[in-house]
Amino acid sequence: MELLARTEGPLQLVSVVDDRIDAAVALVFKDHMRRLTSGGTGSVILDLQKVTFIDSSGLGAIIAVMKNLAPDRALLLAGLTGPVARVFRLTRMDSVFSIYPTLDVAVEDRRNA
Amino acid sequence: MNAGSRSHSPVSTSQLPLAFEVTLEGAHVAIRSALSVIRENLAPLDLSREELCTVELIVAEVLNNIVDHAFDDHPHPGSIRIHGSYQPNGLKFCFTDLGKPMPHSALRASLDAIPCLDPSTLPEGGFGMGLIKLLTDRLDYSRTGSLNCLTMRIPVGRA
Numbered sequence: 001m002e003l004l005a006r007t008e009g010p011l012q013l014v015s016v017v018d019d020r021i022d023a024a025v026a027l028v029f030k031d032h033m034r035r036l037t038s039g040g041t042g043s044v045i046l047d048l049q050k051v052t053f054i055d056s057s058g059l060g061a062i063i064a065v066m067k068n069l070a071p072d073r074a075l076l077l078a079g080l081t082g083p084v085a086r087v088f089r090l091t092r093m094d095s096v097f098s099i100y101p102t103l104d105v106a107v108e109d110r111r112n113a
Numbered sequence: 114m115n116a117g118s119r120s121h122s123p124v125s126t127s128q129l130p131l132a133f134e135v136t137l138e139g140a141h142v143a144i145r146s147a148l149s150v151i152r153e154n155l156a157p158l159d160l161s162r163e164e165l166c167t168v169e170l171i172v173a174e175v176l177n178n179i180v181d182h183a184f185d186d187h188p189h190p191g192s193i194r195i196h197g198s199y200q201p202n203g204l205k206f207c208f209t210d211l212g213k214p215m216p217h218s219a220l221r222a223s224l225d226a227i228p229c230l231d232p233s234t235l236p237e238g239g240f241g242m243g244l245i246k247l248l249t250d251r252l253d254y255s256r257t258g259s260l261n262c263l264t265m266r267i268p269v270g271r272a
Contacts, residue, residue: 020145020146022143022145022173023141023144023173023177023180023181024141024144024145042214053166053169055170055174055177055241056171056174056177056236056239056240056241056244057177057241059240060236060237060238060240061234061237063236063237064237066231066232066235067235067237070166070233071195071233072231078143082163082166083166083170084164084167086163087170087244088248090224090244090248091224091227091240091243091244092224092227096232096235109146
Protein backbone atom coordinates (compact mmCIF):
# COMPACT_ATOMS: atom_id res chain seq x y z
CA MET A 1 0.00 0.00 0.00
CA GLU A 2 1.63 3.19 -1.18
CA LEU A 3 0.97 6.55 0.47
CA LEU A 4 2.62 9.84 -0.43
CA ALA A 5 2.95 12.39 2.36
CA ARG A 6 4.04 16.01 2.38
CA THR A 7 3.48 19.00 4.58
CA GLU A 8 2.12 22.38 3.63
CA GLY A 9 2.49 24.82 6.48
CA PRO A 10 0.91 23.20 9.50
CA LEU A 11 -1.08 20.79 7.31
CA GLN A 12 -0.06 17.26 6.52
CA LEU A 13 -1.25 15.97 3.15
CA VAL A 14 -1.39 12.25 2.47
CA SER A 15 -2.31 10.86 -0.94
CA VAL A 16 -3.37 7.26 -1.39
CA VAL A 17 -1.64 5.93 -4.51
CA ASP A 18 -3.47 2.56 -4.64
CA ASP A 19 -6.91 2.36 -6.19
CA ARG A 20 -8.39 0.14 -3.47
CA ILE A 21 -8.64 0.30 0.31
CA ASP A 22 -10.07 -3.09 1.16
CA ALA A 23 -9.67 -5.84 3.75
CA ALA A 24 -6.40 -6.97 2.17
CA VAL A 25 -4.69 -3.65 2.95
CA ALA A 26 -6.79 -2.08 5.74
CA LEU A 27 -4.37 -2.96 8.55
CA VAL A 28 -1.32 -1.91 6.55
CA PHE A 29 -3.04 1.37 5.65
CA LYS A 30 -3.85 2.07 9.30
CA ASP A 31 -0.31 1.33 10.50
CA HIS A 32 1.24 3.28 7.65
CA MET A 33 -0.96 6.30 8.42
CA ARG A 34 -0.08 6.09 12.12
CA ARG A 35 3.64 6.13 11.31
CA LEU A 36 3.35 8.93 8.77
CA THR A 37 1.37 11.19 11.07
CA SER A 38 3.16 10.53 14.34
CA GLY A 39 4.89 13.57 15.76
CA GLY A 40 2.88 16.07 13.69
CA THR A 41 0.54 18.66 15.12
CA GLY A 42 -1.69 20.06 12.34
CA SER A 43 -4.71 18.67 10.56
CA VAL A 44 -4.24 15.76 8.17
CA ILE A 45 -5.87 15.82 4.73
CA LEU A 46 -6.29 12.41 3.13
CA ASP A 47 -6.46 12.61 -0.65
CA LEU A 48 -8.58 9.75 -2.00
CA GLN A 49 -8.87 10.82 -5.64
CA LYS A 50 -7.16 7.66 -6.95
CA VAL A 51 -9.28 5.30 -4.83
CA THR A 52 -12.12 3.72 -6.79
CA PHE A 53 -13.09 0.98 -4.34
CA ILE A 54 -13.47 0.95 -0.59
CA ASP A 55 -15.18 -1.69 1.53
CA SER A 56 -16.25 -1.57 5.17
CA SER A 57 -12.77 -2.66 6.30
CA GLY A 58 -11.25 0.30 4.47
CA LEU A 59 -13.89 2.59 5.93
CA GLY A 60 -13.15 1.21 9.41
CA ALA A 61 -9.44 1.86 8.86
CA ILE A 62 -10.10 5.52 7.97
CA ILE A 63 -12.29 5.87 11.08
CA ALA A 64 -9.47 4.35 13.16
CA VAL A 65 -7.01 6.88 11.72
CA MET A 66 -9.41 9.71 12.56
CA LYS A 67 -9.84 8.48 16.14
CA ASN A 68 -6.09 8.02 16.52
CA LEU A 69 -5.49 11.67 15.54
CA ALA A 70 -8.28 13.03 17.76
CA PRO A 71 -8.81 15.09 19.79
CA ASP A 72 -5.94 17.41 18.90
CA ARG A 73 -5.78 16.82 15.16
CA ALA A 74 -8.51 16.54 12.56
CA LEU A 75 -8.63 14.12 9.64
CA LEU A 76 -10.14 15.72 6.54
CA LEU A 77 -11.00 13.83 3.37
CA ALA A 78 -10.62 15.07 -0.19
CA GLY A 79 -11.28 13.87 -3.73
CA LEU A 80 -13.77 11.08 -3.06
CA THR A 81 -14.68 9.25 -6.27
CA GLY A 82 -18.29 8.16 -6.83
CA PRO A 83 -18.07 4.66 -5.35
CA VAL A 84 -16.14 5.87 -2.29
CA ALA A 85 -18.52 8.78 -1.66
CA ARG A 86 -21.40 6.32 -1.89
CA VAL A 87 -20.03 4.07 0.87
CA PHE A 88 -19.58 7.11 3.11
CA ARG A 89 -23.14 8.23 2.32
CA LEU A 90 -24.76 4.81 2.85
CA THR A 91 -23.06 4.41 6.23
CA ARG A 92 -23.77 8.07 7.12
CA MET A 93 -20.07 8.61 7.72
CA ASP A 94 -20.33 11.59 5.36
CA SER A 95 -21.86 13.39 8.35
CA VAL A 96 -18.87 12.60 10.55
CA PHE A 97 -16.01 13.69 8.28
CA SER A 98 -15.27 17.03 6.64
CA ILE A 99 -15.19 16.10 2.97
CA TYR A 100 -13.77 18.36 0.24
CA PRO A 101 -14.12 17.92 -3.52
CA THR A 102 -10.37 18.20 -4.11
CA LEU A 103 -7.13 18.39 -2.17
CA ASP A 104 -6.59 21.98 -3.35
CA VAL A 105 -9.98 23.10 -2.06
CA ALA A 106 -9.28 21.41 1.28
CA VAL A 107 -5.87 23.07 1.60
CA GLU A 108 -7.28 26.46 0.65
CA ASP A 109 -10.11 26.10 3.16
CA ARG A 110 -7.84 25.07 6.01
CA ARG A 111 -5.32 27.75 5.21
CA ASN A 112 -8.05 30.32 5.69
CA ALA A 113 -9.43 28.59 8.76
CA MET B 114 -4.71 -17.99 -4.93
CA ASN B 115 -7.34 -20.24 -6.31
CA ALA B 116 -9.91 -18.04 -7.96
CA GLY B 117 -11.35 -19.63 -11.01
CA SER B 118 -14.51 -19.59 -12.95
CA ARG B 119 -16.55 -21.93 -15.00
CA SER B 120 -19.74 -21.20 -16.76
CA HIS B 121 -22.70 -23.47 -16.34
CA SER B 122 -24.25 -22.24 -19.50
CA PRO B 123 -22.83 -20.57 -22.57
CA VAL B 124 -22.49 -16.88 -21.91
CA SER B 125 -23.06 -14.55 -24.77
CA THR B 126 -23.65 -10.83 -24.96
CA SER B 127 -27.24 -11.23 -25.98
CA GLN B 128 -28.52 -14.40 -24.39
CA LEU B 129 -29.87 -14.84 -20.93
CA PRO B 130 -30.01 -16.56 -18.49
CA LEU B 131 -26.49 -16.08 -17.27
CA ALA B 132 -24.96 -18.25 -14.58
CA PHE B 133 -21.46 -18.64 -13.26
CA GLU B 134 -19.52 -20.16 -10.43
CA VAL B 135 -16.36 -18.87 -8.78
CA THR B 136 -14.38 -20.71 -6.11
CA LEU B 137 -11.75 -18.99 -4.02
CA GLU B 138 -9.52 -19.72 -1.09
CA GLY B 139 -11.02 -18.40 2.17
CA ALA B 140 -8.42 -15.66 2.67
CA HIS B 141 -8.42 -11.89 2.23
CA VAL B 142 -5.67 -12.07 -0.38
CA ALA B 143 -7.89 -14.13 -2.67
CA ILE B 144 -10.83 -11.72 -2.69
CA ARG B 145 -9.57 -9.16 -5.22
CA SER B 146 -9.03 -11.69 -7.97
CA ALA B 147 -12.39 -13.34 -7.26
CA LEU B 148 -14.09 -9.94 -7.66
CA SER B 149 -12.25 -9.43 -10.91
CA VAL B 150 -13.48 -12.81 -12.23
CA ILE B 151 -17.04 -11.92 -11.21
CA ARG B 152 -16.83 -8.58 -13.03
CA GLU B 153 -15.76 -10.46 -16.17
CA ASN B 154 -18.68 -12.85 -15.79
CA LEU B 155 -21.12 -9.96 -15.43
CA ALA B 156 -19.88 -8.15 -18.54
CA PRO B 157 -22.67 -9.54 -20.78
CA LEU B 158 -25.28 -7.88 -18.57
CA ASP B 159 -24.09 -4.37 -19.43
CA LEU B 160 -24.74 -3.16 -15.91
CA SER B 161 -24.21 0.51 -15.18
CA ARG B 162 -21.03 1.52 -13.38
CA GLU B 163 -22.99 2.15 -10.19
CA GLU B 164 -24.68 -1.25 -10.38
CA LEU B 165 -21.31 -2.96 -10.87
CA CYS B 166 -19.96 -1.06 -7.84
CA THR B 167 -22.94 -2.25 -5.81
CA VAL B 168 -22.39 -5.88 -6.78
CA GLU B 169 -18.66 -5.65 -6.11
CA LEU B 170 -19.22 -4.03 -2.70
CA ILE B 171 -21.76 -6.62 -1.59
CA VAL B 172 -19.70 -9.59 -2.75
CA ALA B 173 -16.61 -8.12 -1.05
CA GLU B 174 -18.50 -7.61 2.21
CA VAL B 175 -19.88 -11.15 2.20
CA LEU B 176 -16.44 -12.62 1.47
CA ASN B 177 -14.84 -10.46 4.18
CA ASN B 178 -17.43 -11.70 6.67
CA ILE B 179 -16.83 -15.33 5.76
CA VAL B 180 -13.04 -14.95 6.06
CA ASP B 181 -13.25 -12.90 9.28
CA HIS B 182 -15.93 -14.92 11.06
CA ALA B 183 -16.64 -18.33 9.51
CA PHE B 184 -12.94 -19.04 9.04
CA ASP B 185 -11.64 -17.09 12.03
CA ASP B 186 -9.44 -19.39 14.14
CA HIS B 187 -10.70 -22.24 12.01
CA PRO B 188 -8.27 -25.18 12.01
CA HIS B 189 -8.87 -25.84 8.32
CA PRO B 190 -10.05 -22.73 6.50
CA GLY B 191 -11.35 -24.03 3.24
CA SER B 192 -12.68 -22.50 0.10
CA ILE B 193 -15.69 -20.33 -0.61
CA ARG B 194 -17.96 -21.11 -3.52
CA ILE B 195 -19.96 -18.36 -5.16
CA HIS B 196 -22.79 -19.15 -7.50
CA GLY B 197 -24.23 -16.22 -9.38
CA SER B 198 -27.19 -16.21 -11.73
CA TYR B 199 -29.11 -13.53 -13.50
CA GLN B 200 -32.84 -13.62 -13.83
CA PRO B 201 -35.15 -10.92 -15.10
CA ASN B 202 -35.76 -9.84 -11.51
CA GLY B 203 -32.12 -9.31 -10.62
CA LEU B 204 -28.86 -10.96 -9.81
CA LYS B 205 -28.99 -13.87 -7.43
CA PHE B 206 -25.97 -14.95 -5.42
CA CYS B 207 -25.35 -18.00 -3.29
CA PHE B 208 -22.24 -18.19 -1.11
CA THR B 209 -21.32 -21.51 0.46
CA ASP B 210 -18.52 -22.47 2.82
CA LEU B 211 -17.68 -25.07 5.44
CA GLY B 212 -16.68 -22.59 8.14
CA LYS B 213 -18.23 -21.95 11.52
CA PRO B 214 -21.96 -21.20 11.63
CA MET B 215 -23.13 -17.61 11.48
CA PRO B 216 -25.06 -16.52 14.56
CA HIS B 217 -28.56 -15.45 13.52
CA SER B 218 -28.04 -12.22 15.45
CA ALA B 219 -25.55 -11.21 12.73
CA LEU B 220 -28.43 -10.84 10.29
CA ARG B 221 -30.05 -8.27 12.56
CA ALA B 222 -27.19 -5.78 12.04
CA SER B 223 -28.35 -2.40 10.85
CA LEU B 224 -26.59 0.75 9.79
CA ASP B 225 -29.23 2.70 11.70
CA ALA B 226 -27.87 1.26 14.93
CA ILE B 227 -24.46 2.83 14.38
CA PRO B 228 -24.08 5.97 16.47
CA CYS B 229 -22.43 8.76 14.52
CA LEU B 230 -22.90 11.79 16.73
CA ASP B 231 -19.75 11.43 18.79
CA PRO B 232 -16.75 10.58 16.59
CA SER B 233 -14.77 9.24 19.55
CA THR B 234 -17.28 6.43 20.01
CA LEU B 235 -17.54 5.47 16.35
CA PRO B 236 -17.13 1.78 15.67
CA GLU B 237 -14.26 0.79 13.38
CA GLY B 238 -16.14 -2.13 11.94
CA GLY B 239 -19.54 -3.72 11.76
CA PHE B 240 -20.70 -1.84 8.67
CA GLY B 241 -20.49 -4.85 6.37
CA MET B 242 -23.74 -6.65 7.13
CA GLY B 243 -25.58 -3.32 7.29
CA LEU B 244 -24.43 -2.51 3.75
CA ILE B 245 -25.37 -6.00 2.55
CA LYS B 246 -28.87 -5.66 4.01
CA LEU B 247 -29.31 -2.17 2.60
CA LEU B 248 -28.35 -3.12 -0.96
CA THR B 249 -29.92 -6.58 -1.30
CA ASP B 250 -33.24 -8.24 -0.75
CA ARG B 251 -34.33 -11.80 -0.04
CA LEU B 252 -31.28 -12.25 2.17
CA ASP B 253 -31.37 -15.73 3.64
CA TYR B 254 -28.95 -17.84 5.67
CA SER B 255 -29.11 -21.56 6.23
CA ARG B 256 -26.86 -24.14 7.83
CA THR B 257 -27.11 -27.68 6.53
CA GLY B 258 -24.78 -30.06 8.35
CA SER B 259 -21.51 -28.17 8.25
CA LEU B 260 -22.39 -26.14 5.15
CA ASN B 261 -23.13 -22.42 5.43
CA CYS B 262 -25.27 -21.02 2.66
CA LEU B 263 -26.05 -17.33 2.28
CA THR B 264 -28.32 -16.32 -0.56
CA MET B 265 -29.48 -12.90 -1.71
CA ARG B 266 -30.85 -11.00 -4.64
CA ILE B 267 -29.29 -7.78 -5.87
CA PRO B 268 -31.85 -5.69 -7.74
CA VAL B 269 -29.75 -4.63 -10.72
CA GLY B 270 -30.11 -4.87 -14.47
CA ARG B 271 -33.68 -5.02 -15.66
CA ALA B 272 -34.93 -5.61 -12.15
